[in-house]
Amino acid sequence: MVTTKKKRTTTKKIKKASTKKGDGRTAMDQPPAVPRRQWENALEELRAKEKAATRASDALAAERRRLPRLRIEKEYAFEGSDGEASLADLFDGRRQLILYHFMFGPTREAGCPGCSMFVDQLGHLAHLNARDTSFAAVSRAPIARIEAYRKRMGWSFPWFSSLGSDFNPDFGVGPEEPRPSEPQDGESHALSVLFHDDGEIYRTYFTNRRGVERLGNVWSLLDLTPLGRQEQWEDSPAGTPQTPPYEWWRRHDEYPA
Numbered sequence: 001m002v003t004t005k006k007k008r009t010t011t012k013k014i015k016k017a018s019t020k021k022g023d024g025r026t027a028m029d030q031p032p033a034v035p036r037r038q039w040e041n042a043l044e045e046l047r048a049k050e051k052a053a054t055r056a057s058d059a060l061a062a063e064r065r066r067l068p069r070l071r072i073e074k075e076y077a078f079e080g081s082d083g084e085a086s087l088a089d090l091f092d093g094r095r096q097l098i099l100y101h102f103m104f105g106p107t108r109e110a111g112c113p114g115c116s117m118f119v120d121q122l123g124h125l126a127h128l129n130a131r132d133t134s135f136a137a138v139s140r141a142p143i144a145r146i147e148a149y150r151k152r153m154g155w156s157f158p159w160f161s162s163l164g165s166d167f168n169p170d171f172g173v174g175p176e177e178p179r180p181s182e183p184q185d186g187e188s189h190a191l192s193v194l195f196h197d198d199g200e201i202y203r204t205y206f207t208n209r210r211g212v213e214r215l216g217n218v219w220s221l222l223d224l225t226p227l228g229r230q231e232q233w234e235d236s237p238a239g240t241p242q243t244p245p246y247e248w249w250r251r252h253d254e255y256p257a
Helices: 002-019 036-065 113-120 143-153 209-215 218-222
Strands: 077-080 083-086 096-101 133-139 159-161 190-197 200-208
Touching (some): 113 209, 143 159
Parallel strands (some): 096 133
Antiparallel strands (some): 077 159, 190 200
């Protein structure tokens, strides 16, 4: 009985704190609270639209699987934790390779915070490997800096340096020469998909900017919440807290405690 009383007291304190004025929060134009049946009907209407969007996404995926392929004619040299590697080596014996172009310029000591947030969301690679698919990241930074940053972040996925090769500019993710005056020396983030077939390597897909969001679940999970991503571009109820996009992203060891 004592425990129950304490729980109720705590709940009251939380409710009081959340409605307290002068806490710096803007009053939100919240959707109405409705009876259960009305809420369930509204939810079903939304879920019907979600299912339609899922079917449209499935149709896009089917079209994506039928895209023409681009044969990779040039040989590229990389360096990984175990030494030199070719593009074929990045497949690690599998037919498919999902390649993340990680922004980490050759003059930088740390990788891009946004790219770091992307790869933080990777699941266990065994699930991809089970479908004949490998994952790897490639950056232009020297392998020693990549390995130091990987250790700091606690990552274990394969990560290679393309320093000294034409790989980044050829794949449209970096300038011919590093630009130290620009973020990450002018490198950009993107996602490429490659296919290894009968000794030949093909590029089958490429996306960048928000197209890379499919790599992570942070955005998908936030999209389910009343506050959303809390970014200024979103169509949200008046008073919803919103900040400029990207600016809230941090390396996972840099968020305020």
